[in-house]
Amino acid sequence: MATRTHDDEQTVSIDGRKLRITRLDKVLYPETGTTKADVLDYFVRIADTMIPHTADRPATRKRWVHGVGTTDQPGQVFFQKNLDASAPHWIASREIQHRDHTNTYPLVNDRATLAWFAQMAALEIHVPQWRFGRTGAHRNPDRFVLDLDPGEGAGLQECAEVARIARSILVDMGLNPMPVTSGSKGIHLYAALDESRDSDAISAVAHELARALEADHPDLIVSDMKKALRGGKVLVDWSQNNASKTTIAPYSLRGRSHPMVAAPRTWEELDDPELRHLDYTEVLERVATMGDPLAGLTAGHFDSLEPTAAHMATFAATPETESRLEKYRSMRNAAKTAEPMGDSPSATPSLDAPTFVIQEHHARRLHYDFRLEHDGVLVSWALPKGVPTDPAKNHLAVQTEDHPLDYGAFEGTIPAGEYGAGDVTIWDSGTYELEKWREGKEVIVTIDGERHGRHRYALIHTGAEPQTWLIHLMEKSGSAPAPKRAASRTAAPAPMLASVADSGQLGMLAHDKDDWAFEMKWDGIRCIATVEDGEVRLTSRNGNDLTVTYPELSELATAVEGDAVLDGEIVALNRKGRPDFGTLQQRMGLTRAAEVEAAREKNPVQLMVFDVLRQGNESLLPMTYDVRRERLQSAVTEKSTIRVPDAFSGDLDAAMATSIELGLEGVMAKRRTSSYTPGRRSRSWIKIKHHHTQEVVIGGWRPGKGARSGLVGSLLLGIPTDEGLRYVGRVGTGFTEKQLEAAAAKMRRLERKSSPFIEVPGADARDAHWVTPSLVGEVEFSEWTATQRLRHPTWRGWRPDKEPDDVTIEQP
Secondary structure, three states, X not given: OXXXXXXXXXXXXXXXEEEEEEOOOOEEEOOOOEEHHHXXXXXXXXXXXXXXXXXOXXXXXXXXXXXXEOOOOEOOOEEEOOOOOOOOOOOOEEEEEOOOOEEEEEEOOOHHHHHHHHHOOEEEEEEOOOOEOOOOOEOOOOEEEEEEEEOXXXXXXXXXXXXXXXXXXXXXXOOOOEEEEOOOOOXXXXXXXXXXXXXXXXXXXXXXXXXXXXXXXXXXXXXOOOHHHOOOOEEEXXXXXXXXXXXXXXXXXXXXOOOXXXXXXXXXXXXXXXXXXXXXXXXXXXXXXXXXXXXHHHHOOOOOOOOOOOOOOXXXXXXHHXXXXXXXXXXXXXXXXXXXXXXXXXXXXXXXXXXXXXXXXXXOOEEEEEEEEEOOEEXXXXXXXXXXXXXXXXXXXXXXXXXXXXXXXXXXXXXXXXOXXXXXXXXXXXXXEEEEEEOXXXXXXXXXXXXXXXXXXXXXXXXXXXOEEEEEEOOOOOOOOOOOOOOOOXXXXXXXXEEEOXXXXXXXXXXOHHHEEEEEEOOOEEEEEEEEOOEEEEEEXXXXXXXXXXXXXXXXXXXXXOOEEEEEEEEEEOOOOOEOHHHHHOOOOOXXXXXHHHHHHHOOEEEEEEEEXXXXXXXXXXXXXXXXXXXXXXXXXXXXXXXXXXXXXXXXXXXXXXHHHOOOOEEEEEEOOOOOOOOOEEEEEEEEEOXXXXXXXXXXXXXXXXXXXXXXXEEEEXXXXXXXXXXXXXXXXXXXXXXXXXXXXXXXXOEEOOOOEOOOXXXXXXXXXXXXXXXXXXXXXXXXXXXXXXXXXXXXXXXXXXXXXXXXXXXX
């Protein structure tokens, strides 16, 4: 309700509070034409989501009374702490006594206060990590924050990389970090605290963490704020945990040339090579459709942050880790057993999420070993009766000595006479989310297994002997999803991967043809499809959720009966009805409803389903290809967008001929007796292509000339090796003009000063622009040269479904 007083002034009622508003048409962001009315509308609409992150915290404001100006001529900013004398009487406030003065701060506790901020052109709202209590007392911090700030030559992608590294350590500390793109340059990482520690203690932990990160990654991370040290690196600013410091509030606008927002994000988004900051219109749309990704920060607090030496370890070969492995090593003879001793390159922590492994151990009697990566080692329990499958029945868990991290990949035979003699195989492995770790008392984790899916377990010390525990399967709960997984009772497994055919394998296929089945190789992107409670979730090879991008594939829910997990390939057909990767490129990465619908009408897709991994609660992973194929054909009814392609039995030549006739990429050979091994490259699946194609990592670009002036002339290509990114040539053909414009935009966002390649010929490096090697593309080429360069490469398209680590040489 509004009462107009004169042409540019009106009185409005917001949640029962009366507020005088003036000059709503005043432009506060000249480059976008965003007015005070737009800012007011944003603050009013975002209030319910934002206020939980600002309530009862003293708010410092940055005001742009005359607008933010332009990139070339920034507007004047006023930094304000004290509440204006003319402020409405209903705005909540608290006083803070400084050494020589007292400030009265407003509290952003309601929608009307945010509206008043808009009236005052207070675009940026900064708050500390602590709150006032009911009596006005300063409470201990209820959240922890790291500000990841890129120096010159670094950008948002480098910040995302640091965030992932910091995340694994914070999780091991019992925290659940949540990312926010700041709307300015970098990323903030928040985690909830239980208020048991004061700001000095939390700052000390944050400082140690920043220094540990710098020590482990000196080429990427710096903890010192001196600008001279920050070129090309990311500053981990720990100081904002100080009681006197503030951080831009989540969902606050920024006073930059465009109305960007400090926007809470998901970890899946941080893996996007096109990650960027978001403006206020995008944030409103996100909140309306997905809610608040940062809700967990205020929904409840986690165990206290323990600033112990163990938690602040760098999780590499520290003296503390070495000490924890003394008992393990004293029980083994490295000259006699093949068990790892913790001194290999793989004995380092995962940088994404902590790992677990369950090993089947045929020693004097069969038992299972349950191991969790924690504090630089595998904390281990022996389970004589295996992993519990019924929440009503607990199993004994006997804690054993800590094992080195590389034991998580160990399979083999421990010789007779040695400790634990017998056969060891991996029963399941994957990552886990830490909910609670009370040393020597209680551990609660949710494991996300490659073979047996997602389960929540509690390990509880019985109070008798130190090594005697119980393991309890907990009821399904609403715990947070695993990294790069959509929330679901059934986690999507990573797809099984194929080997590239060599001459020896081709000969084997010809000789033992009855042992193999042959399927067409579809020119699309891999997809794990989960049908659960009548809903479909599509997950890419690298774990990204594709569901909103391909809505027509929701038809899969009507093609299967009950719940199922399927493996297949998403393809787009051209006018000849043949899979066309270029056409599919026009669908990739779209998430906005209007864009998806328009692309869907123009370039519809189909899902070619070729394997079934689960039906209901039954895992089919251990079953043979023939059994799974039979189950697939009975489980899936073909629909307009869902296909179950034929398989050829025992005739590679016929399969290849059919593939050529259909204009396809090639053929997949699959051993009929093979089980399905998620996430692993297997010689039981072999891909045979008609043409040479190669996935590549982009490490730089050279500017175009003539008609391509101002655009990308060619992309510089590499393949990751143990020594680094190896240069394999450049590609400048196969692009449309639109693709070149898009490539230029991608390159600008990833620019860096130094070459990411091990070595580049001078002629190619002369006018090159270097980029962070995070994007994967695919080229077609005639052959490899004697110097291991791609001859006559032609661009096929981007591969957002692949990570740089996925790229290997396909035709050596």
